Amino acid sequence: MTDSQERLVIFDFDGVLIDSENIALEELRNCICAHGVEIDLAETRARFLGRSVADHMAFITERTGQPCPESFRSDWHDRLYSRYRRELQLVHGAAETLSGLDEAGIPYAIATGGAVERLDVGLECAGLTSRFAGRAFSVELVARGKPAPDIFIYTSEQLRMSAANCLVVEDSPHGIRGAVAAGMQTVGFVGASHFAGIRYEATEILSAAGADLVVVDHAALLDRILRWAGGLSD
Template sequence: MIRAVIFDLDGCLVDSEPMALEVLGEEMAAEGAPTSAEELRKRFLGVSIQSVVDHITRFTRRAVLPDFPRRFEDRLLARYDTELRLIPGATALLDALQTQGIGMAIATGGSLRRLEVTLRVSGLERYFTGRAFSADQVRQGKPAPDLFLFAARNLGIDPSRCAVMEDSPHGIAGARAAGMRAVGFVGGSHLAGMRDDHAARLRKAGAAEVLKNLTGMRDALLSGC
């Protein structure tokens, strides 16, 4: 029986990935590691900023400027007040799970600062007070299982009783490594034109189901409940 759902945040509950990938691409190019929009979506969706830094270092064969993570985040968060939008159906899904007594948490690869700003601007903080967790809080981010296990531990629920909603192969792989049911989501606007291909990648990573919108997501997450 599923007793808790752990959500990725960006691209699952908030439609922030187009902004994030755009800013990330510009900052990577400034560091001498230009990357196409398609490659950004395939390689860097759902990974930690440290993974991006490591890639740039390998590509350029030199150290990345130490202010890179802060520079990226400052530019991104400056756009949130006017551009951040919820994924359609997000609050209805959260309300339904809350009414059913299902525990809920956030597990994001983003920083604690970005997490806090996102929840405040989006209005989602009321659902996740004390239950929103960042890769900053664990040793290894996705695709390692650490963050999902950390969330389950803080919820006080066995990992086998948790389901995860994710939009990245790294996140799906991390959820499966944690022993959790994983459901993929390809409804974010950053996946326009490649939803079917990305859905196949999520299934290959271990997603039990993949949905293109949030209709039916509650049932997909709680399957077997």
């Protein structure tokens, strides 16, 4: 058996712990359209799930031929945070997963592609601020966003854990690719509400990106993590 303290679970935040992606994608689409680019929700999801604000702004610049104004960032975040404060909830089963890891003594952290401010607001609205104190990290802390491995490497280094002993849980192919590039094991997660009706397709996409396994809910995720931490095979 492997000591669970020698393992680290790294969660993506949006769409894995908080059920935020439908909110984020809807408001991102609205903001992109307001800045002169027509895009539907399906394309917004395909292009931007797991990507950074810099990627959103580069897309607008590419489509319009004009620099994307810096106000885009604050406009989108204002829309997003307003809805977070009214609507944000944990993904079903996420609280039980975190409690299960606490009971098993398995350390965990967050590595998000979102901004520091977005991470802080999300943690506050979800009631997770104290739980993740000192172990929630934003892509703004590193040079490159997902699918580069930077945020995963940074997170493991901050918590003094080798990449080989980390398991990353991600809902986007960009995140899966980044974790694979970091030399970490991966679980794709399709249990949040933004995958309703498209879980089979999402599973195929995450598997193609390199996920070692894809799970459909937090009960299956916790079981997978406990088996991995205990050195058990599937």
